[in-house]
Amino acid sequence: MARRSDPRPRHQQIAAELRAEIMSGALRPGEQLPSTAGLVTRFDAANATIQRALQSLKDEDFVRSHAGKGVFVRDKQPLVVEATSYKSPGPHGYSYELLEVTEAEPPNDVAAALTIPDGDRVIMRHRLLMHDGDPVELSWSYYPLHVAAGTPLAARRKIRGGAPQVLADLGFPERHFEDRISVRQPTTEEVEGLDLPPDVPVFRQFRVVYTDSGRPVEASILIKGGHLYELSYRQAADSENSPGAVE
Known part of the structure; x- marks a missing residue:
């Protein structure tokens, strides 16, 4: 019932x-x-x-x-977006627009994830990801000032090799990341930026990237329309942690 x-x-x-x-x-x-x-x-x-x-x-x-x-x-299948990696400009019809790069006070969840003290600021990079000319994702990526200030991450231009390459060059290679996925109704900025029809929810993907010793060096908020896209995850088999494994 x-x-x-x-x-x-x-x-x-x-x-x-x-x-x-x-x-x-x-x-x-x-x-x-x-x-x-x-x-x-x-x-x-x-x-x-x-x-x-x-x-x-x-x-x-x-x-x-x-x-x-x-x-x-519709003739086309839903676009499957690889949630476990960032899409860089180039093959498969992906490109992006850099909308804003600025020094800003981070949202509370970003500050907590990056262990930023109250009142401290971060570098924020705001982008729009496109696929074959259609908007796919709005993203806001945040980096601690002591990591990003004076680097390509703080410059208002596209980065060759992307942020992971810059972080690796600075001595902060990505070792792992954690994602949280939620679904909600979009803000006006998201409706307009992603050209969403009425009443369509969005995926909110909150990602934290960690370097050596579990140190967080990047937090991103990724917003995708929920009507035409699917998120795809892959995980290698781990016999010690797979369901049914015996301790």
Whole structure:
């Protein structure tokens, strides 16, 4: 028995059902959706409700209309973003815009992750990641002043080899990182920067990079739209820590 009934308007419920089928592959790229009449029968809903549901999916680029033919699932699969590594400009259609580089007071979670004392400032690099010309991710990366001041990390220009290379050259090679993933509704800046349709949530990826002796040298906030992208993680098998391992 359901613990709580779904309070959303009926058109949002229907859009959610169709969206889930598209993302799972039950409705394949290029496949034609059932007719409006067919959807009215399937969901026991009014024609206007079905049209509102389809319009939501069109706004999110899940489906497209072809005049006189019908409504079809988008041709492309969801873009899989490798969550365990940063995408650098170059192959596979990725590029980025550097939006801002400044000295700033860090957000509370960043200050705690980097063990920055109250009142101290950091170097912040704000970027927009693109894929084939479409916005994919807004990021804010923070570095302690004693690490980044006077280095390419503090300069308002793109970095050849990326921040990991600069940190390695400074004697702070990346040894491991930790990610926290959450989902929330976007801010106005995120809606506008990522060109998000209404009511689409975002992934918030909070990453802390550690160097030798577990010392944190970078904290990043990475924001991606939740409607067209999937995060991919890989982990090598570890017999000592894998499920079912015997102590």
